[in-house]
Amino acid sequence: MLTRLGFPLSLLLLAALAALLLALGVGSAQISPGQIMDLLQGEGDALARTMVMELRLPRALSAFAVGGLLAVAGALMQVLLRNPLADPYVLGLSGGASIGALAAMLGGLGGLAISGSAFGGALLSTFLVFGLAHGSGGWTPSRLLLTGVVVAAGWGAVITLMLALSPAERLPGMLYWLMGDLSYSRTPWPPLLLLLATCVVLIPLGRSLNVLARGPQQAAALGVAVRPLEWCIYVTASLLTAAAVTTAGSIGFVGLVVPHILRLLLGNDQRLILPACALAGGTLLVLADTLARTLIAPEQLPVGVITALLGVPTFLFLLYRSR
Amino acid sequence: MSVLATRDLIIDVPGREGGTPLNITIEPGQVWGVLGPNGAGKTTLLHTLAGLQAPRSGSVQLNDSALGQLRRRHVAQRLGLVFQDRQDGFPATVLETALIGRHPYLSPWQMEGADDYARAEAALERLDAAHLRDRLVSTLSGGERQRVAIATVLTQAPNVWLADEPTNHLDLHHQSAVMALMAEQAAAGYAVMMCLHDLNLAARWCDHVLLMYPNGDACWGPRETMLVPSALESLYRQKLAVVEVDGAPVFVPIKA
Numbered sequence: 001m002l003t004r005l006g007f008p009l010s011l012l013l014l015a016a017l018a019a020l021l022l023a024l025g026v027g028s029a030q031i032s033p034g035q036i037m038d039l040l041q042g043e044g045d046a047l048a049r050t051m052v053m054e055l056r057l058p059r060a061l062s063a064f065a066v067g068g069l070l071a072v073a074g075a076l077m078q079v080l081l082r083n084p085l086a087d088p089y090v091l092g093l094s095g096g097a098s099i100g101a102l103a104a105m106l107g108g109l110g111g112l113a114i115s116g117s118a119f120g121g122a123l124l125s126t127f128l129v130f131g132l133a134h135g136s137g138g139w140t141p142s143r144l145l146l147t148g149v150v151v152a153a154g155w156g157a158v159i160t161l162m163l164a165l166s167p168a169e170r171l172p173g174m175l176y177w178l179m180g181d182l183s184y185s186r187t188p189w190p191p192l193l194l195l196l197a198t199c200v201v202l203i204p205l206g207r208s209l210n211v212l213a214r215g216p217q218q219a220a221a222l223g224v225a226v227r228p229l230e231w232c233i234y235v236t237a238s239l240l241t242a243a244a245v246t247t248a249g250s251i252g253f254v255g256l257v258v259p260h261i262l263r264l265l266l267g268n269d270q271r272l273i274l275p276a277c278a279l280a281g282g283t284l285l286v287l288a289d290t291l292a293r294t295l296i297a298p299e300q301l302p303v304g305v306i307t308a309l310l311g312v313p314t315f316l317f318l319l320y321r322s323r
Numbered sequence: 324m325s326v327l328a329t330r331d332l333i334i335d336v337p338g339r340e341g342g343t344p345l346n347i348t349i350e351p352g353q354v355w356g357v358l359g360p361n362g363a364g365k366t367t368l369l370h371t372l373a374g375l376q377a378p379r380s381g382s383v384q385l386n387d388s389a390l391g392q393l394r395r396r397h398v399a400q401r402l403g404l405v406f407q408d409r410q411d412g413f414p415a416t417v418l419e420t421a422l423i424g425r426h427p428y429l430s431p432w433q434m435e436g437a438d439d440y441a442r443a444e445a446a447l448e449r450l451d452a453a454h455l456r457d458r459l460v461s462t463l464s465g466g467e468r469q470r471v472a473i474a475t476v477l478t479q480a481p482n483v484w485l486a487d488e489p490t491n492h493l494d495l496h497h498q499s500a501v502m503a504l505m506a507e508q509a510a511a512g513y514a515v516m517m518c519l520h521d522l523n524l525a526a527r528w529c530d531h532v533l534l535m536y537p538n539g540d541a542c543w544g545p546r547e548t549m550l551v552p553s554a555l556e557s558l559y560r561q562k563l564a565v566v567e568v569d570g571a572p573v574f575v576p577i578k579a
Contacts, residue, residue: 223396225394
C-alpha cells in the first residue's frame with residue numbers, strides 16, 4: 001500500500017527537483033548543475049551566487065508554489081462540485097482578484113498594494129458567490145457552479161471595461177498581470193508554506209474526500225460529516241487560489257488540467273492525487289516559467305500562455321488514449 | 324446488537340399533511356418489509372431512519388439515543404444503507420468501491436490494511452462479484468452494480484441493515500441469493516428493514532411488514548396479519564389472486 005503511494009510520489013518529487021535545477025541553471029548565463037550545488041552550499045562565484053540565490057531561486061520557488069496551489073485547489077473543487085470541469089477559477093475567484101489588482105494599478109499603486117488588493121478581491125468574490133448560491137435554501141453543487149460561472153462572466157465584463165478606460169501607458173502591465181506573471185512575486189515563502197501546510201492537513205482527510213466524491217448521501221451513510229467537510233474544502237480551495245493569484249496573477253489551466261492528467265495516470269485516490277497535484281502542478285509551472293523567460297530572452301512571454309501550450313496537447317493526448 | 328426504533332415519527336414528504344405517527348421497533352433478528360405504491364414515502368422513510376433526512380416530527384432512536392445527537396461515524400459503524408440509486412462520481416474499481424465500507428472504522432491517518440482488503444474481498448465473494456474486482460464500476464451491468472452496492476454495505480458490517488429495493492435489477496437467482504443474505508444477517512442477530520415492490524419476496528422472506536399508503540396512513544405488524552389480500556388490494560388499488568406455493572402465499576395481479 002505504501003509503495004502504491006510512495007513510488008509515483010518519489011518519481012514526481014524527482015521530476016520537481018530536476019525542474020527546479022533546470023530553472024536555476026537556464027537563463028542569460030548558463031550554470032551547470034554541479035555549479036548550482038556549489039552555489040547552494042555558499043561557494044563559487046559571487047555574481048553567479050547573487051543571480052541564482054536572489055533572482056532565479058525565489059522566482060522558481062514561487063512558480064512551484066503557485067503551480068502546486070492551483071493544482072491542489074483544482075482537485076479539491078472537482079471533488080466538492082463533483083464536476084470534472086471545475087477549476088480554481090470557475091467560482092469567479094480570479095475575476096475578483098483581477099478586479100482588485102487592476103483597480104490598484106489604475107490607482108497608480110504598486111507592489112504590495114496590488115497583491116493585497118488582489119487577495120481582497122478574490123475573497124470578496126468567494127463570499128459573494130457563496131452567499132448568492134446559498135440563497136434562501138441551501139447550496140447544491142450545480143447551483144454553486146452556475147452562480148460562480150455567472151459571477152465570473154460579470155467580472156470579465158468589468159475587466160474589459162477597466163482595460164478600455166485605462167490610460168495606454170498602464171495597459172501592458174495590466175495585460176501581463178491578467179495573463180499571469182511571476183516577475184511580480186517577491187518572496188516565495190508564504191505560498192510555499194501554505195502549500196506544505198495544506199498538504200499535511202489534507203492527507204488525513206483524503207479518504208473522506210474519496211467517499212464524498214461518491215455523493216453526499218453515500219458519504220453521510222458511511223460516517224462523513226458532509227457539511228463541515230464541504231465547508232472546509234470550499235474555504236481551503238478559495239484560500240489557495242487567492243494566494244496563488246496574488247503571487248502570480250491569473251494563470252489558467254493548471255488547476256483544470258493537472259488533476260485530470262494525474263487522475264488518468266494514477267486513479268482517483270485523493271490521498272495520492274492531492275500531494276501528486278502539489279508536485280506536478282509545481283513542476284509544470286516551473287518549467288513553463290523557465291520557458292517563458294528564456295524563449296525570446298531578454299523579452300518575457302506570459303507564463304499562462306506556456307502552461308496552456310504545454311498542457312493542452314498533453315491532456316488531449318492522454319484523454320484520447322484513455323478508455 | 325443494535326435496536327432501531329421510531330417515536331411518533333412522521334416523515335417529511337413534500338405536499339403531504341401529517342399521516343400515521345410511526346412507533347416501530349426493529350429488533351435484532353427481525354426482517355421487516357416496507358410495502359407501498361410509488362410515492363408512498365418508502366425511500367424517505369429509510370433515509371429518515373438512517374439520519375440522512377430530518378423527520379417532520381418525532382424522532383428515530385438508535386439504542387435509545389436520538390439519531391440526530393450521534394456522530395455520523397458512530398452511526399455508520401452500526402447502521403448501513405443500500406441506496407436505490409447511486410451516483411458514480413469519479414471512476415473507481417469494484418474492489419475500491421467495496422473497500423469504502425471500511426471507512427467508518429479507520430482513523431484519518433490509517434490506510435486500509437490486509438484485514439480490510441480481506442473483508443471487502445469476502446463480501447464481493449459472497450455477492451458473487453469477486454471476479455469483477457478490477458473492473459470499473461461504470462462498466463458493469465445494472466444487476467452487477469447492485470450486487471457491488473450490497474457488498475459495500477456487507478463490508479461495512481452494520482448491525483442494522485436498511486435496504487432500498489435491494490433486488491432492483493437482479494435476475495431471479497440473485498434476487499433469491501440477496502434475500503437469503505438478508506435472512507442470514509437476521510439469523511446472525513442483525514436487524515433488517517427493506518423496501519420491496521415484490522409482494523412475493525416479502526411473503527417469503529420477511530417476518531414483519533409495514534404498509535405505507537400514499538396519503539400518509541400506515542399499519543404494521545407480523546407478516547401474517549399484514550399480507551391479507553383485501554388490505555393489499557386497497558394498498559395497490561389492484562385486484563390480486565392468491566395461490567400457495569411451497570408453503571408461502573403468492574400474489575398475482577389479475578385483470579379487474
